[in-house]
Amino acid sequence: MAQALNRALRDALAADPDVHLLGEDIGTLGGVFRVTDGLAAEFGPERCADTPLAEAGILGAATGMAMYGLRPVVEMQFDAFGYPAFEQLVSHVAKMRNRTRGALPLPLTVRVPYGGGIGGVEHHGDSSEAYYMATPGLHVVTPATVADAYGLLRQAIATDDPVVFLEPKRLYWSRDDTVELPATVEPFGRAVLRREGADATLVTYGPAVPVCLAAADAAREAGWDLGVLDLRTLVPFDDATVCAEVRRTGRAVVVHEASGFAGPGAEIAARVTERCFHHLAAPVLRVTGHDIPYPPPMLERHHLPDVDRVLSAVARLQWEDQV
Amino acid sequence: MAQALNRALRDALAADPDVHLLGEDIGTLGGVFRVTDGLAAEFGPERCADTPLAEAGILGAATGMAMYGLRPVVEMQFDAFGYPAFEQLVSHVAKMRNRTRGALPLPLTVRVPYGGGIGGVEHHGDSSEAYYMATPGLHVVTPATVADAYGLLRQAIATDDPVVFLEPKRLYWSRDDTVELPATVEPFGRAVLRREGADATLVTYGPAVPVCLAAADAAREAGWDLGVLDLRTLVPFDDATVCAEVRRTGRAVVVHEASGFAGPGAEIAARVTERCFHHLAAPVLRVTGHDIPYPPPMLERHHLPDVDRVLSAVARLQWEDQV
Amino acid sequence: MTIVEQPAATRALLPEPEPHRVLGTGAAPDARLWPELYRLLVRGRRLNEQATALTRQGRLAVYPSSTGQEACQIAAALALEPRDWLFPSYRDTLAVITRGVPPAAALGLLRGDWHTGYDPREHRVAPLCTPLATQLPHATGLAHAARLRGDDVVALALVGDGGTSEGDFHEALNFAAVWRAPVVFLVQNNRYAISVPLAAQTAAPSLAHKAVGYGMPGRLVDGNDAPAVLTVLREAVAHARSGGGPTLVEALTYRIDAHTNADDATRYRPPEEVAAWRERDPLTLLARDLRAHGLLTDETERAARADADTLAAALRAALNTDPALDPLDLFAHVYATPTPQLREQRDAR
């Protein structure tokens, strides 16, 4: 996936001279995950710029650049290191178009490597998407496949509004030989059914998509035919596709890595229930990270949703006890 | 309510020499809402200290003070001005006990005046509780009554863990002559039924409690007998009381001022549904602020939940269409 | 391993021990500029008074007056070319107006019908900024962007003494210096952040001394001396324009009114202090020199006041009509295209 992201950035830089990359170590080094590898060499250190080490400064400066008409793409080195920029994000980036009645849109992409599963130490495994989802004015996007990494990032950079682009860290090394780059640019707001299933729907995104696909495979043995829905964009949310699918199966489990309490799955479960209530044979369940600070590397597998936890939630979907 | 808070702070300062207040303008001025009025004069400028103007510095310094064993109580002047301290809050305050296996607890209270309805300009009306709820390690508390303002703040300061104490700005001027101060100290995690009702339950907290009480009054005319449940603490959440009540009535509407999408109500609706599914005659609905940046003063009443919006949600609780 | 640049070079970054002054020094007046400055000061003072009065009448939600700081406000606007950008803080309505934004539009935020009452791109004035110091990195970024595009554009950003304590101040100045961005930072040191006095804000010899820590020049100026502020800002803007990079200017001034109409300043500062600063009123200081040189007569003075009254009356009239409000606007500008969720919420109204 890192290569697809790299290609998306390269193509965006080549296509539009207003695109500028900013971040810590994204220039000469090519980023700690090598997502910007080679871009400073190809486009020069001003188009792919190493900044001083200050995230509010990076996002704030990018905001000023966008006010002038550029299309900055910012990298936060790790999810938790985006927090120093929180005030800039919430009080300015998300609001600038609105507070100026559309006069000052901010075409700005904030790339955030997120999530765990890579053995990182403290503060290197946060899933911060709940914060961004709860902030009106932001698009919140996260690819789960190599093709989407390309297609959604190109769309993010082309969008005239701020996009928080969440890159699942543990999928950086994922490959897909069936995908030829450049892949198609993907519009926001369209969930994709990664796998059809008649009995229940796993609603998920980002790093949990492969987990759900594996769970659906394993569920076969237990006699369940599970669909897997990849949301792709959390904001805007694709109510139509999600509800159509859940109505069809009548059962759903939301799966994500972020903590459950007031996490992304809360919104998903609540809105699906509101819209599909009489089609539901069981409450929408959630399989999520626990309500704890992200664990140290040796314990992270006890926190991350896995096939077993997904299947045991599926088992609790009141198969006997239908309405 | 401001007076009850003031009294709680005063009593806490008097009871424990380790309690120290820090914030912008809380000393000589007594705070922009006068919640700390007179405390610097009574306890000296070191117990009720004006700081330089820097919220991360305030919360970070308070963290260090708590590491040494003091019990700091920090004031963020307005909700949106707590955002600069977000990294300190999420990456340190919420995690310090956990990362040290309990060796370094942080008995720290962060007072945040929150919400709108007072005609404040931009950045003075945010409801930021969703961010705090989604951060494991924090207690999130918000009083709706004069008695709770006292009782919950005393409990917050007495708690050996960090508490985000959200003060509904528009209730600062509320009075209750039936309450004698000092009121009882209230334990966390207990919702209170402010009004009994047989037909449906309004689940709410903070500034929306009076709105719900008014809605329940008005509902009488429409023939609905509505209960009003005040959550008081969002973390920990009182599942037992909330579920008992919703199971009894079979219908619930969650009401709050924060934006709806991925807001506090999402968690409330999702968990109530998970736990009470077969008792529900209709999906749990939400009446919330819109998914927009907080509006300018002249338009805020179109954003804030009011009696009409609550009643129209109640009307959509599928009264005809019972399961 | 010689690490520190020549001490001489470092010294050049440090502010002079005394603030730059023009008035009362016997300096020859600029016979075209100074009377114009005076006219603008009178106008500015009048607008401050008018806005405060409108607040009492409920026509503004709140007004943070810049009475006493008009020299800084006017000079900040005049130091810039039309193609340059101004980044005001929430107290800087006057600078915004002096830059050409219609008064009623400049007061939009404080009136409360919308967050920003003007088109920032049209006027090259960023929205009045409430979260302190957060506009400073924007100024740095915009100036940097202009330079990347090869445009001759300078940004000037305003911040208060209190705002210098925020992390964003630090980060903005550091980025600006590293990038050599064409940006000027003007601190209006009015000695208070609401109730908190300067001594509780910083232990530095002066706020301008912070400049050396970023490797940019720091300059001190008497903020109540309009020609002095303008001179120093023009030098800083010229320095930026010529590729010399950013400057930090500290203007020493005083907030004569309370923090806003909602504040009670008697709680935290003695009347003698206010009285002493009234003696140093920027209008008085300039008028004294102008009169000494025969550049201000009772007649020109009257004309200035009449001009100011006209503007104030227009402002009054504009704000005394209720603004046209459409609640559906709440949903119109959140995104270029509303999300399906927002459309649903809008349609449900």
Place this chain on the structure above:
Amino acid sequence: MTIVEQPAATRALLPEPEPHRVLGTGAAPDARLWPELYRLLVRGRRLNEQATALTRQGRLAVYPSSTGQEACQIAAALALEPRDWLFPSYRDTLAVITRGVPPAAALGLLRGDWHTGYDPREHRVAPLCTPLATQLPHATGLAHAARLRGDDVVALALVGDGGTSEGDFHEALNFAAVWRAPVVFLVQNNRYAISVPLAAQTAAPSLAHKAVGYGMPGRLVDGNDAPAVLTVLREAVAHARSGGGPTLVEALTYRIDAHTNADDATRYRPPEEVAAWRERDPLTLLARDLRAHGLLTDETERAARADADTLAAALRAALNTDPALDPLDLFAHVYATPTPQLREQRDAR
């Protein structure tokens, strides 16, 4: 209106143009201290090597080596009394160990069985801090708290050159100066923040120059000269202890290894540069002076190495056993008393 303090007072806050040095200057050695410093440097180097090796063997998740910076690490720990507090950044395992935390415990974060491997209160060492510069306000707050309680406690906080760009650096130093808190800030300027060189981090004459902007003294020291670093830090600690307030110390050093084992430093810095700094290895510099004064013999050298090898072997042994892990610990320390929600999640496992 004289604003700026005496220029002389300001000058006292500025760092000397050349970093303080002891080694190679002909200064008389401290015959008790220097050999001990050398022993600790050798031990520190050995631990850096051992930890790096353990990382290759998968026994640590990651290791940010302080090879080349051992003089700073050792001096930071030695400058403090047991009752004082140390606030390390993520690279400062050696300082933590020198302060008395058992090596395996100090490496807990990087081993990955828990976030902090020791009890901060027991050792008066804050957790190794990953979010850069965020530990600095903690140090300020703790030092301030100690003073409020009337305790004789100084805090010493470590930060990198990159970390000085963060807003938290600014806010921590400003609070410390305003409060005159007994805290010392030591910047280990190793010339890189991962791949970003100092010139892209700051345009200041030196990082120590930032001190004057807070009104505290800034001091420059050769960070590879162990006696010099210790001298300067001890002075700063004594100054803090006696009520003089905070000091900012910049130690000029170099990170010889890559940023961590996961980094490829050849991507961003030339081998000649590394080679030049190897010439200034803190061990070599100290050994040279010691030998010149007959304070280091082949025998004492061997003894130092043997001692270091013993410690390394113990560390190896400690880390080669798998730690006892209990997944239920994940729920045990989130709050003093788990919430009902957490109890439910724990019980569902």
